[in-house]
Amino acid sequence: MRGQLGKVAALFAGSIRPLTPNNRPSGIFKTPVEQAVWIGRNGLEGDAQADLRVHGGPEKALHQYPAGHYSVLAQAFPDVRSELFPGALGENLSVSGWDESTVCIGDIFQLGDAVIQVSQPRTPCWKIDSRFGVEGMTQHIHQNDLTGWYFRVLSEGLVAPGGEFCLIERDPRKTSVKQLLSLWRAHRPSPEALESIAAISTLSPNWVKKMNDRAQQLRHLP
Template identity: 35%
Template sequence: MAIVGQKRYDIEGIQVGQPITIHANGKEIKTAINKRRIYEPVYLNRLNFEGDGQGDLVHHGGYDKAICVFPYDHYDYFEQFLGVPLQEAAFGENLTVHQLVETKVCIGDVFQLGEALVEVSQPRQPCVKLSLKHGNMKLVKEVQQTGYTGFYLRVLKEGMVSPDEPLVLVEKASHQITVHEVNEVKYHQADPQRLKAVLEVEALADAVRKSLEKRIHHI
């Protein structure tokens, strides 16, 4: 990795939420996608911000998915797509950030977040709960097709985080594999070379790696 200058990305908000049970399509679904903004400093541990939780621990949460990040830059696009104004944490994210979009951030980039250190681990994989939240079953596919997925951070060092502190890039990955590139090989046709390049990234989350390793045998 390369040590870089103090590139800062402003945070629109930090959000947390605990699981609740909702009813959809005749089923009970446990979800923590509805999050509230916090305005006081909060402790970030290896698994999440204090006060945050996950409804489905099989597909959400864990060390590689400690923080869900979504770029505020995409809100305008999805307001047009959904036809309504979007509220805070509209995508169930913990961090809403400015200018840190999927084409810029690489798997393995390391950021200072308050006292904590965090590392980009994988794209966010949208699930049906996002569509249910907005009452539009086409939303998940639109997120996948556009690549406007957001991404996850793992926590390298725990610490206190204040909502008014920026996300500061401290180490840039030595490769060029962005979150966008991982989305491309995951959701679109990928040639073996592109797929192998993604799989060579050491910081890539194990769950994503295993999923892509299965794909490589079918190309």
């Protein structure tokens, strides 16, 4: 799969807006980027996140969400079918041909002039249910590994819609995002398996800690 080319279907960025019903500030609302944009260490120029404790930053600089997941969500939530299209879940990047089973932790991609690396899965939160006014979408996304993933930026640069997206390097462990998510969702995974993934040097520090902490908790269970 190394060297596999793709085309950037769309780029998305957005400002902070109130999210109903409580009008809490959120950066989940994105609109298409129509021209070349700079990708810095913290993501796309012009993109904003409301709660920087859990969103944004170098380890979550860019979010990619598989465009094919929207048809899956539309089948599960037909009442909001018309609202389910690329960009609606707050992602920055839409490229066909990639999903959680084909993308691995540590994968390095050329994105326009920038170089980016897969750092961790996305953890869906309550804001998705609020965004669409439905209950259970967040849980459905979590339970079915429809989360997407985040990138860190290794080399800054310009990218434009329709530009090239190419895998240029893969970690020898080849641990897919789906494998990580499936292990994390397991009722009682082996501590050794958790620690093995935590040892991947390209996994974000936050997820390294989560994996190791859970492994320690499991070791103390009867």
